[in-house]
Amino acid sequence: MQHIAPSRKAFLVANYAFLCLLAVSCVLPLVYVLAMSFSSSSAAAGGLVTLWPVGFTTKSYEYILEKPAFSQAFLVTLERVALGTAVNMFLSILTAYPLSKESTQFKPRTFYAWVFVFTILFSGGLIPWYVTIQWTGINDTIWALILPGAVPVFNIILLLNFFRKLPRELEESAFIDGAGHWTTLIRIFVPLSMPAMATIMLLTIVTHWNSWFDGLILMNKPEHYPLSTYLQTIMTQMNLTTLTAEQMEDLANVSDRTAKAAQLFLGALPILLVYPFLQRFFVTGIVMGSVKE
């Protein structure tokens, strides 16, 4: 039995306690929101809710699901995530492949790579970006949420670094067997890069799900807002302005607070659902990407 000094013991106890608190602090806010969303409006108003629903009711959720604005926004987000992820993945794979070639094989590689990298170093800023999108005429359509961010340079870099780690011999033997670049990409590179692509895909889904600012400024009609934008408007509006009589009536049974909590929780739910998968791929992917030899 090894002897442990008292000071070491004290440190260990404090360490475990601190880390425990830290981990709990990352989860508790969500638990609190969940509890709030299932609580009655009076309990919420009275400040009785902590980590367990008080006066359990599903009224808040019924109220939200009846509201057309919420389900509309949800549909827009679904469309955005599906379409946006497909476009992003397609472009990432297609762009990473040529950029992963050596300059000796594909001379303009360095030039192309810098064209892409320069966009993460410098940007025209919000207003010129906004004016450009207006000029291309895609604002107020779903494409406004997809095309301007369709080329995820960081993901492309992640993927091209992965491509470069694949053995050269695979590619060479494919060429000898008569395969061209397209066949090599689709039949060899893509199937071998599934872990890296899973990482990128999850990341893209999360990004699209979470994006709200583009919806706010590029969509003219609130019916076209994606869910995050919709949530952002209810968070800030209801907070600052007073409610109209009509809204008051609506909220007689459901308080503003419990309804907001329910919507926040529904907004966070998909992230919670993909979180286990994110853990599996993301940590390895990111550590792989950030710790380059």
Place this chain on the structure above:
Amino acid sequence: MAFLKTWRNLPLHIMIFPALALVLVYSYVPMVGIVIGFQSFLPGKGLFGSEWIGLENFRYLLDMPDTLQVLRNTLLIASLKIVVGEFFPIFVALLLNEVRKLWFKRGVQTLIYLPYFMSWVILGGILIDILSPSQGIVNQMLGWIGFEPVYFLGSNDWFPYTMVMSHVWKEFGFNTIVYLAILTSISPSLYEAAVIDGAGRWKQTLHVTLPGMVPIILLMTTLSLGNVLNAGFDQIFILYSPSVYDSGDIIDTLVFRTGLQNAQYGVATAVGLFKSVVSFLLISVSYIVSYRMANYRIF
């Protein structure tokens, strides 16, 4: 022969084309759009129909009383975020490294980067609720131990620090994971040698672990230099209100309000241009330094 090579590489050009076209339209056209900053821009007249006014927009900015304050707010919030956001994860990684119970270590690791993937809309909504001075659970708990309610989001004394704290809380898990990966790559033989030399855990941390982490710490710090003017638009836009403009208004929120709410396109572009140029210089310097020091390459 050269022709043959070009022909064989044609598919590579075709593959790049779609992304290239999109980047040209949505990243490079806006860079040309910077000229708006030197115009009295009217959307109806377009980029080359609007009146050129030289540096008038910049002069207007210098005369505006808020400009200096906004710059000061941005620098304060952003640099605090960089410093605290850099050191807190190192601290947590070192503490986690002392944990011997594997299930506990894994459990903590699993939970701490959950907020990282949540958007500021969700986290902001939660923060607005729990930090509310009248009803929020945080102030209730402060009340139990006899404190006056704190206006975390409503007072100029607190707002910047609330931003820094909540930012670090959201982001620290991610960097902790990166640092932990570095920690595990330190050779165990170094620790064995230290033990033979009579070093306790504390001395081991001081003389083996920390020196092993210095390169990555320097690298991460250098790379975060580009964020000096980036105080975090999403977070502040969602959490601020006119009562904390004095301490919480930053470059990005100013651009949004002047440009998109008050339609002063020229002025807002000028502010944005200032930020873009400074950030560009800082990022370039940080990449060059990282390349020289740590042989860090982007691609």
